[in-house]
Amino acid sequence: MTDRIIAESVSESTIQAPLTAIDLTEWVFTLTDSEYQACSKNHIAGATTLTPEGKRMSINVEHVGNLMVQHYVEDVAERNHCRLVSLSDSIGPEIGARVKLVVIWEFSAEAIDAGTTNFINKVEVRTAPGYLEALEERGVPFAVASEAAQKALSAHNAEETPLFARDIERKARASRWG
Template identity: 45%
Template sequence: MPKTASEAALEVLTDLLLSNSSYSHTIHAPLEKIDVASWVFSLPEAEYQRCAPPDHIAAGSTTTDDGRPMSINVEMIGTSLMIQHYVGEIVERHHCRLVSVSDGFTPAGRSKVQVVWDLSVRPIDSETCEYTNSVTAHPTNLFLAFVEEQGMSFVRCEHRTCRAGKRLMRSQGWGRAQGRGMLRRLARAR
């Protein structure tokens, strides 16, 4: 059956990459004490905001209509207000892969991109783990049409988006802040 116009507009173009950022941090806790899924789906809003002030605005969790866990995040990336609806595709103690077709509100209008948020933890030794936070963004057809309407090329937009995403993760210490938040939770649970 052919796609409707709205389905075609929201088609994710996984062969094109808007941005890809990753950050790792050492957590001084044994693997069995860490539950990434529990952390991400019970993340207090204030802790989310501390991960990247002032860009992180709000966070909450809910479920999809079919019961899959969902994390709702609101943040600024450059001049874009992003509303992410991360649905858990992999939801395990030591690995979460969350996928969102995110709404982006810019001064020029609204569009949608796919954002994949991958969180994992692996043991280094019996008392230490490495936590990795990766974010990858792909355009939708709607996004490409939006970029074209603004008189921009995808390559130029890709460069600006990638730079903004990497700057956010690096300068704001996003992965380090998440690691500290996990450690605070682990310390309270003992």
């Protein structure tokens, strides 16, 4: 992982369910393909698997500025806090233009009161080896790429966060996690 942040976004949404009824790690690793697609017009596919080491992985395909294929591996896996790290493929705008990015997806839940929870969804995109060289080959300044990525990421996070919260709320109210 490098220290060069390309874009980052934080969005929050209210869940009308108590914090004790929510399990974010179970939510993300049991999210079905159709549920994932329902949380953004730009979500194409979602599935889960295991790494060879036995860690859970969420595989997501979505369009956020470019076509993104993400392989989110659990880093922090708690009931009210989950952090996933992906060495992601970013493809486009030309089909042959493919680079690697590090995407960190972190989300948490905090009690507002006994029956209401705040959902915080944070996404950070960082450079991976070869990214800056790929920009240079295309004659694209880092600042231009970063600005475009920031715009796409902020819009995407603003759309998906309340829809993620709605899905979590529905499952929490159905006592999905005990």
